[in-house]
Amino acid sequence: MCSMQILLVISLVVQLTYSWDIAVSVGDRIDFHNADGTKTDTVYFESQNITALVYDEVHNMLLYVDKQSDRDNICGYNMTSVEYKCYLDRSGGNVRSLAFDPVSEKLFFTDTKERSINWFSFKPGFKNNDYGNLFIKFKGAIPTDIAVDSCRGYIYWINTNLTRSTIERARFRGSEREIVVTSTYQLDLHSLAIDQKSQKLFFFMPLSNSLVTFYSADLNGRNLKSLHTFTYQGETLLFNHPNTIAVSKNAVISMVAWCLPCLPRYVWTLSPSTTIPFTINTQKVVGIATNYKMSDQVQGISDCSHVTRNYNIDESLKVAKEYESSFCVHGIKVRGQSLCECYTGYTGVRCEESFCNNYCLEGACSFTEEGLPVCRCGVGFTGYRCEVNVCYDYCLNNGSCSLNEEDEPSCECLEGYEGGRCEETINKAGALTYN
Structure with missing residues (x-):
């Protein structure tokens, strides 16, 4: 405070x-x-x-x-x-x-x-x-x-x-x-x-x-x-x-x-x-x-x-x-000056801006030893900023994607398709073709 x-x-x-x-x-x-x-x-x-x-x-x-x-x-x-x-x-x-x-x-x-x-x-x-x-x-x-x-x-x-x-x-x-x-x-x-x-x-x-x-x-x-x-x-x-x-x-x-x-x-x-x-x-x-x-x-x-x-x-x-303390939200005042020395991961005149602000889209943000933001993604998301949904474009041929018990993407295929990503087509003769 x-x-x-x-x-x-x-x-x-x-x-x-x-x-x-x-x-x-x-x-x-x-x-x-x-x-x-x-x-x-x-x-x-x-x-x-x-x-x-x-x-x-x-x-x-x-x-x-x-x-x-x-x-x-x-x-x-x-x-x-x-x-x-x-x-x-x-x-x-x-x-x-x-x-x-x-x-x-x-x-x-x-x-x-x-x-x-x-x-x-x-x-x-x-x-x-x-x-x-x-x-x-x-x-x-x-x-x-x-x-x-x-x-x-x-x-x-x-x-x-x-x-x-x-x-x-x-x-x-x-x-x-x-x-x-x-x-x-x-x-x-x-x-x-x-x-x-x-x-x-x-x-x-x-x-x-x-x-x-x-x-x-x-x-x-x-x-x-x-x-x-x-x-x-x-x-x-x-x-x-x-x-x-x-x-x-x-x-x-x-x-x-x-x-x-x-x-x-x-x-x-x-x-x-x-x-x-x-x-x-x-x-x-x-x-x-x-x-x-x-x-x-x-x-x-x-x-x-x-x-x-x-x-x-x-x-x-x-x-x-x-x-009489300085207004440094996440930092300390530089002695004798109206300036702030920010803690790791913060910037701004008053150290009021966090590098983590809006950085991780679907996950929790923390800092590396160098003060850079790094994300720990929530279930179902990946990418440097947790910006990618693991189900995005995962199931082919209009299959429906959801997460299984291991939190991995799993597909429910439409009639006529099968395979882990619904990538296999079943023809009338029973033979499989691959997309």
């Missing part, structure tokens, strides 16, 4: 100023934009699939999901120290959504494969579990999108895999669980954001397979209001369901949708004064985060004044020593 892990990255930006309002993940990079859509910076990663994003203002860090073929890593890019580090290795998991609470310095996240909500503390000296700390484990429901209300101490999430999809909330300690919104249709709610200032929830509710409505509601689920309905036809662009939203400083809701006929995804914004979205990015966007400081969200709200007093900005991110 990994704790804090250091990534090797490539940045095409020499001097990063980070004057930004919106950050979006686009495959192997994160783009930074102003509210008007102007791109201000770009940072490239070795990862090819950055998904969910959330901004941690306490440490001036973008937290993100680095999705690999067999694991999801939860990582962070510190914009002050320009460091890239990973904190959790969710092997076999599927991390869907992130939410950060600056007061407790906790990152909450959902894992749809594990059907759980989990958390990770960034407080120095706190001993997290290697896989993250469990908040709630679900039996039937699957939690997807997640958001936090730091002012009032609630965590909100969307439940799917139910007859009616719901939005549920609970206190940070797991108490006072209650459903605040229930879908009126047998389609899953999706995407969730909270604005502390307006004290509103924002989410999408599909009305049919071709309609989806953008809603707001009070934090207790009351005063449900439709803000805009998107259709697959009739808009300037045809697009599928938006898949993530975030609230920005000027109360503009940013979301991601994708164009059906042209494939690229788009970032749109909806302001209180208009219900017409406009694009600010035409790349293949997956995740989105906004630079919306907690102090701006709670300004002028008397019952939230305690929030800004209970946390301090710490851009150094001084994490306990137990999290």
